[in-house]
Amino acid sequence: GENVEQHPSTLSVQEGDSAVIKCTYSDSASNYFPWYKQELGKRPQLIIDIRSNVGEKKDQRIAVTLNKTAKHFSLHITETQPEDSAVYFCAAKRTTGTASKLTFGTGTRLQVTL
Amino acid sequence: NAGVMQNPRHLVRRRGQEARLRCSPMKGHSHVYWYRQLPEEGLKFMVYLQKENIIDESGMPKERFSAEFPKEGPSILRIQQVVRGDSAAYFCASSPSGVVNTEAFFGQGTRLTVV
Numbered sequence: 538g539e540n541v542e543q544h545p546s547t548l549s550v551q552e553g554d555s556a557v558i559k560c561t562y563s564d565s566a567s568n569y570f571p572w573y574k575q576e577l578g579k580r581p582q583l584i585i586d587i588r589s590n591v592g593e594k595k596d597q598r599i600a601v602t603l604n605k606t607a608k609h610f611s612l613h614i615t616e617t618q619p620e621d622s623a624v625y626f627c628a629a630k631r632t633t634g635t636a637s638k639l640t641f642g643t644g645t646r647l648q649v650t651l
Numbered sequence: 652n653a654g655v656m657q658n659p660r661h662l663v664r665r666r667g668q669e670a671r672l673r674c675s676p677m678k679g680h681s682h683v684y685w686y687r688q689l690p691e692e693g694l695k696f697m698v699y700l701q702k703e704n705i706i707d708e709s710g711m712p713k714e715r716f717s718a719e720f721p722k723e724g725p726s727i728l729r730i731q732q733v734v735r736g737d738s739a740a741y742f743c744a745s746s747p748s749g750v751v752n753t754e755a756f757f758g759q760g761t762r763l764t765v766v
Contacts, residue, residue, distance in 0.1 A: 580758060
């Protein structure tokens with residue numbers, strides 16, 4: 538089955554700096570890669586996703602990149618703000634053929650300091 | 652279009668009782684996932700269901716846990732004879748079927764406390 542690894546487990550940046558979170562996956566058939574943000578005591582919320590037919594996607598201060606050959610994808614947050622502090626989870630899924638479950642990484646706790 | 656609805660939000664059970672957690676997917680979504688989350692930990696996969704079918708239950712403990720997603724009504728995660736170790740937040744997520752639209756959205760979760 539799919540295995541998703543995520544690094545780092547904790548990340549502290551100063552407000553205004555950039556943050557990068559990296560994930561690797563094992564199943565070359567995975568073709569859908571979402572990212573979720575979870576604030577304390579709340580549900581995970583989808584913030585951005587990327588499919589395997591593109592290498593990069595951007596939405597305001599958030600961008601994701603995908604390297605299919607190396608089987609890794611990354612989340613980039615620029616100009617970080619205190620409200621970006623949360624736990625971020627990457628995930629991978631196969632949507633073609635036999636659909637697979639959404640497999641999550643172990644999470645990155647991002648702390649944005651003033 | 653209401654989001655994914657889970658109930659109850661909080662559930663307290665004594666050891667040995669049964670817990671029934673409900674998840675109503677978003678309108679038009681036919682796939683449901685259940686995850687368990689312990690405090691300060693990640694999302695542990697439990698089961699993946701489609702209407703009337705279990706697609707993947709590789710994360711379900713072999714005893715006491717069961718899940719269903721009937722043709723009509725919500726998906727149910729059932730835990731029999733609960734133990735203290737079952738205390739956790741249980742999240743469900745739903746997604747549409749198909750290849751193009753695959754976004755999965757989470758419900759608010761049910762926080763189960765076993766006393």
